[in-house]
Amino acid sequence: MNATRDIEKPYAVAEQIGPLVRRVLARNPSPFTFTGTQTYIVGEGRDVAVIDPGPDEAEHLDALVEAIGDARVVAICCTHTHRDHSPAAAPLAARTGAPIAGCAPLILDDDGPRADASFDPTYRPDRILADGEALTGDGWTLTAIATPGHTSNHLCFALEETGALFTGDHVMGWSTSVVSPPDGDMTAYLASLQKLHERTQDSVYYPAHGPAVTRPRQLVRGMIGHRRQREKQIQRQIEAGRTRIADMVPHMYKGVDERLWPAAGRSVLAHLIDLEKRGITTRREDEWMLLARS
Structure with a gap:
């Protein structure tokens, strides 16, 4: 920035x-x-x-x-x-x-x-x-x-x-x-x-x-669209086997100053919690998984 x-x-x-x-x-x-x-x-x-x-x-x-x-x-x-x-x-x-x-x-x-x-x-x-x-x-x-x-x-x-x-x-x-x-x-x-x-x-x-x-x-x-893209990106990370936030952030925020990665991780967590409320994700300790969709 x-x-x-x-x-x-x-x-x-x-x-x-x-x-x-x-x-x-x-x-x-x-x-x-x-x-x-x-x-x-x-x-x-x-x-x-x-x-x-x-x-x-x-x-x-x-x-x-x-x-x-x-x-x-x-x-x-x-x-x-x-x-x-x-x-x-x-x-x-x-x-x-x-x-x-x-x-x-x-x-x-x-x-x-x-x-x-x-x-x-x-x-x-x-x-x-x-x-x-x-x-x-x-x-x-x-x-x-x-x-x-x-x-x-x-x-x-x-x-x-x-x-x-x-x-x-x-x-x-x-x-x-x-x-x-x-x-x-x-x-x-x-x-x-x-x-x-x-x-x-x-x-x-x-x-x-x-x-x-x-x-x-x-x-x-545009901000609403950006957030919806982020949640899709998170789901793709989980599908790729990156189930921990610490593994997702470097791939999702490659062009971002690494000093901001802790902040980015907090927003990823917020997205995951939102997806959990909507029945799209679930977690076991610090690992996140996608729920099967009917």
Whole structure:
């Protein structure tokens, strides 16, 4: 993956990227966060909302406070609670007096290597938003869209006035989302993708990492197709005698940086669990087999 194919972005600077939307990029680039976490400030009037405040880093927090200025922060919204998304919520709330709203808290002991970031145990929301609940401010409305899959508590936020959708890690233009069990769920992820594909009102996606998505339904359709191809590829691996995930990944991800293979293995596991639910695979310890189809 090559960060240079994204535009040059300054860190800790508020950039106007669309109607009612500014972006502040956190200085936390990595193979899993691309150029870093993008925090969005919604609103141009007397009050604003902050989406995905990002990591608890002084430079980033100072930039957010400067960009907010004299506006009132109606809510600090988190799409989910990986450590690159929500840790700045509490210190930003302390500095602005704003409530924290959005996804539910989630703390898990993962059963494998973390693929993107571990969960944030400090996240304490003042308000948990259910699917369809809205936040309003001066000239803007944000509606929560439940999109479990990458994590069970993942939300997107729709800016009703402009057709923008803040997609967190659910849909990104630069990379597919990691789905890592036990909390990541491929069945839920695919259902959430289908849910977004059916939303014809969304004209642009603003993900937490990477460039804006200007043809969102086309991208989502392609992502669903990609996942269906992956599950067929997994079945072919099993048919070829590769019954362990560690044996499948090198063949399935030959052109991928080997540092990302643990993450790829987690998504393969998520696919296998989905196939197991559908009666296509079964397992014995760490070996997977295809069930005979009638």
